[in-house]
Amino acid sequence: MNKALKSLGAALVMMAIAASAIAQQCTPDDTLLVCWRKYNSVAAKTAQSVATTNTGTPSATTQAAATALRDFQSLFSAGLDAGTVVENATSVTLDWNIPFPFVEDNDRIKVQSFFTDPWLAADVSTRLGTFATTAKSQLTNFDDVATLISYSPVNQRFGRSIAPHIDFLRYLETANSDPAAQLQKIAQLLADVPPTILEGSKFSEITDPAQQAAVIAQVEAAAAAEQKSSTRATAIVKALTQVINNQPQVYAGGTYHYRNALVGPDEISVKGTFELSPKSLNRFLKSNDSVCDPAKNTTSGKVNAANASSCSSRLISFAGAASQANASDRLAFAIEYKRAKGESVDLTKFMVVPPNTPVVRPETTSLIYSLTYGRPIPNAKIKDARVDVAVNYTNISNDPTMKNRFVASLTFSQKVSDTMTLPLSITYANHTQYLPQTDRRVGVHFGVSYKIPNSGAGQY
């Protein structure tokens, strides 16, 4: 019985192989295009949407829902972050990535605006007492707005663009057979055939049996060559895109944070950030320099095809390993210098009398150190998710009454579509901003972000 089952299984496998072989045989009733597509399905293209990679929310890294992967790819995105429990602030983030080709061709600047639902600063709120509600009602959505401009260079070492790696891509594809010579043979055969044959013509329109058989054979040969070339090219480009997506990013920027005096002091800050990932193209090239450096493997304009082939195989293997769960982990370091304006807030219009008014705020300067670690969570059944853990430490340098602030956050963001992400964050702060005393705070934030990728409509 067992033997019979094995024989039946073998027979079914043979039948499947035979059916597959027959399916790729072109017949005189096929058009040339139909024959071509028997080997090269239009739907066989593999999409690798890096622009739609889950990059978390477009918030600043010092905000609650921070991400270790800053998105400089999408043209525009917007995010809503709603705080609950204790940290009630709700913010809306608008995010633009604008081409900035003045240093290098592919450079971009990021412009972000954060509109936060304004809340009375704690130092003001305590002095207002029962008038706090009146003061709060006078605040508008434009009373707590931060605008950030940051610059990210794109070159062979930094940035997530293929443009600086075009020469390397061509080098990788050197060993890939090009079907142009096979196509030329088809065209040459058709030049000798009396009727005008187009891609939509049937082979049967070629009345001479020998010519018809020759054209069928040549279209099949060219289609098979294209199939082989396309399969290899798809693997190379997919692998290269994956490691480019893991390239480090470096960016620097400045922020102006405007606030109504009841909300807090205006602030100016400058910040530098460095992101890196373990399986980047830089790392691959560093360990495969001997066969992967086009300059070292090109002599008198002739590329060493064997080394190019070896390099592409190594890259595909490396990227395959890079598809493992931890391969696209990303770590971001940031340091920010911030200066808050000194001011005196007069509360007399809210019936507050001295000594509770004015509220005097000294000018403060601070250094904020940020460390963010992120990991994508691929899921074949649903859209990708990612987890980011961020810690920020604020060292306030010139105000002994202000206590240094520590904030930690854990953010889970789930893609619900290629353009929409839902983040959920848990934050911990050792005390509220602008308050001297220790007052530990835990908050939960949830939100939504929408991203417009840089691609044609309908592609995502």
Add this chain to the structure above:
Amino acid sequence: MADCPEFVIWNPLKPGWKFFAQASAATSTGTASDDFDASVRIVPPTGSPADWVKADLNPGPESIESLEAGGYGASARLVSGPSGPTVTLRAWIVDSAGAKPFDCTWTNSDAGTEFHVSIMLVVKA
């Protein structure tokens, strides 16, 4: 203009006609993007193959100024980079009267993919 099939035969052409190709990429808002690659390899009936790279095709056009009798095979590749711009390849024929009897565009906007186009030119004396 809708894309042509990825496998086209331009037939019949006459000796002396011209073949042109150019490539570009644009974001969803229509601004130019450099995050792409494109190339065309052409094998003529006689002589050596010609390779047109991105720098030739963008802004282009690159051309064969006078086709000779026989068959030409051209394979083109359009690579859309990580940001997924729409890469467009346009190729066309200009006849002796200046008309364009064949004129095609192909696009690829899938981020991180390479799209191939096969073009055959049948030049009959």
